[in-house]
Every structure is written in structure tokens, then in C-alpha cells.
Amino acid sequence: MTEMSHVERFRATVDRKPVDRPCTWLGIPDPGAHRRLFEHFGVASLPELIEALDDDIVPIDLPYHSPTADAVYAAFDFAQKGRVPREHRTLNSPGFFEDRTDPNDADLFDWPDPANYISPDECERLVGRASAERVRLGVIWSAHFQDACAAFGMENALITLHTAPEMFRAVIDRIVEFYLQANAIFYAATEGQLHAVLIGNDFGGQQGLLLSPEMIREFALPGTRRLVEQAKGRGLTVIHHSCGSICEIIPDLIEIGVDVIHPIQALAKGMEPSVLRRDFGDRVAFCGGVDAQNLLVRGSPEQVEEAVRGLRLIFPTGLIISPSHEAILPDTPPRNVAALFKAARAKPAL
Numbered sequence: 001m002t003e004m005s006h007v008e009r010f011r012a013t014v015d016r017k018p019v020d021r022p023c024t025w026l027g028i029p030d031p032g033a034h035r036r037l038f039e040h041f042g043v044a045s046l047p048e049l050i051e052a053l054d055d056d057i058v059p060i061d062l063p064y065h066s067p068t069a070d071a072v073y074a075a076f077d078f079a080q081k082g083r084v085p086r087e088h089r090t091l092n093s094p095g096f097f098e099d100r101t102d103p104n105d106a107d108l109f110d111w112p113d114p115a116n117y118i119s120p121d122e123c124e125r126l127v128g129r130a131s132a133e134r135v136r137l138g139v140i141w142s143a144h145f146q147d148a149c150a151a152f153g154m155e156n157a158l159i160t161l162h163t164a165p166e167m168f169r170a171v172i173d174r175i176v177e178f179y180l181q182a183n184a185i186f187y188a189a190t191e192g193q194l195h196a197v198l199i200g201n202d203f204g205g206q207q208g209l210l211l212s213p214e215m216i217r218e219f220a221l222p223g224t225r226r227l228v229e230q231a232k233g234r235g236l237t238v239i240h241h242s243c244g245s246i247c248e249i250i251p252d253l254i255e256i257g258v259d260v261i262h263p264i265q266a267l268a269k270g271m272e273p274s275v276l277r278r279d280f281g282d283r284v285a286f287c288g289g290v291d292a293q294n295l296l297v298r299g300s301p302e303q304v305e306e307a308v309r310g311l312r313l314i315f316p317t318g319l320i321i322s323p324s325h326e327a328i329l330p331d332t333p334p335r336n337v338a339a340l341f342k343a344a345r346a347k348p349a350l
Helices: 006-014 031-041 046-053 103-108 120-129 144-152 154-163 165-189 213-232 247-256 273-280 301-314 334-345
Strands: 057-061 135-141 196-200 237-241 260-262 285-290 319-323
Touching (some): 006 237, 031 046, 031 334, 103 165, 135 165, 144 213, 196 213, 213 237, 213 247, 247 273, 285 301, 319 334
Parallel strands (some): 135 196, 196 237, 237 260, 260 285, 285 319
């Protein structure tokens, strides 16, 4: 097959059409992992690392700067603690709404206006700086369900779903509106320059969903649908992230219009690549599959290569080969990252 461009390979993978080689994505390495990765690959920055790996996708964060946050996914100071460092974001702190049950109380929070904290010029500059030869992935997250849980505190949120559902709905609806407005600014400023976006919420644990499929459908997926429709209205491919075992709601995500399910958490129950390919491979593409919980951390390069070869047999297309978590953590040996890309690039044995 003739060699494809990065964008052609990505689009063929998403459409589950033949590809010259697997599409790949390094993910978003944790800052603590940068030094070892840079030293191993002989580079000095993430753009240089992407070039060295000849990766297909370059992620671009939606820029957000407010008095309390420098990341859009930390825009809400529900814990009322002032500036929240990215690494200290948590669902476990008591939230602003922890004791509230009246939906009218949703107005009591000082909801931020994204227009005050997102610069269209910065959006355009960041996207324009990314390689035009690669797939430009807007990392917008828009994690409305996780933010709603943080608004109450995780335990209180799950109780409120049962005891005061209209209160929970009032809060999550406000959060969805915030993200729709934030994303609209980003999309308008980068019109025609993005190829895809990454959104998502963590709905799963290692053994199953965090709450029933019915409750996810009632409280979380209506907002997800609006976010997906907004992105697809701009002609963008939608990659939906959720850690954990989410096989029970994959049909719902497909129905909503999600193009790619991320990240195939390889050790989570029911998320075996062969099962996902069998059950859903003719309806949606996937991203991930290379176990980042054990294999990439403790395995040998040879074991990583073997796992990637196995994924290629299961998914001749329809899979963006990537770690099973978007963040390469500091305890991941760079040699195993190199092995992942080596096996993804290798010509299949005749």
C-alpha cells in the first residue's frame, strides 16, 4: 500500500478502512516524565519528541487562564480554596453544593464566564504552532459529569443523584453550558485548523461502571450528546475518553455519535481488545490498548512489542495504538515507549 500522510492514516483508521500501518498516539506525557523521555530520544521538547517518534497526532490544550485555574478542566473552584494547582485537582474535597437540595441554589455559585479567560488569539496561536502535517487534536475534556461530582464532593454527589436529582441536574446543566461556550470560542478561533477533539468523563472503575448505566444515561449522556453534536457540527472527529470498564455504555456512546472510544483500559473487566473488536468493531474505532498499568511500567521491551503485534492482528485497522492511559507517567521506562512505536512501525511478517 502507498504510504499515507498522518491525516489520511488517522481518517482511514477512524473509518475502519485499510491503512498502510497503524495510526499511533503517544498521548499526553506527565510533566514528571518529560526529562527521561527527552534524554532517551535525544530531544528537548514535546514537539521534538512527536517528530522523533513520527507520531500521527499532536494534542493541543484549550488555553484557559483565570484567577483560580490555568486549565479548563480545573475552571470551577467548587472547593472554595482559591487557586487550584493542576496536580491537586480532586473529587474528594467537600464541594460548594454539598448540603444543598434546592435547584434554585445553583444560582448561588459564582459561575465563571469562559469568555473572560479564553483568548481567541492564544487559541489560534497554539493551534497554528502545531505541526500542520499531523492530526491536530484539541484537548477540551469538557468533563461535565466529573465536575458535577466535584461540585458536591464525590460521595455527596452520588447521594444527591438519588435524593435530590433535580438539584444535581441543575448543577450539571450549568457546567455543560460553560463548556459549550468555552468550546465555541476555541472552535471559532481555530476554524478549519483542527481535525479532532478529545472530550470525556471517567465513568468506569476496574471492575465496572461507577454507577448504573441507567443513571449515566439519565444524568451524564444528555450533556455528552450536546458536546458531541457541537464538535461534529464543526466537522471534527470526536474521541471520547473514559477510564475503566465501560463496555455497558459503549452502544450509547456510538448512538450519540462518538467516533473513537479512548483508551481501552486493557486490564479493566470486559475491555479486552478482542471482545471490543468482536462486539463493536464494525461501528466505532478505538484508541489505546497497550496496558499502562502493568506492561508499560514493569514489562520488557520485548513484551511490549509482542502486545502491540497482538493488537495489530486483532485490529488491522480501527485502532489508534496508544497507551491505555493518556498520560505517560514518570515510572514508565522510555525504552518501553520506544518499543511501542517500533512494533507499530514494523512491517508485518509475511
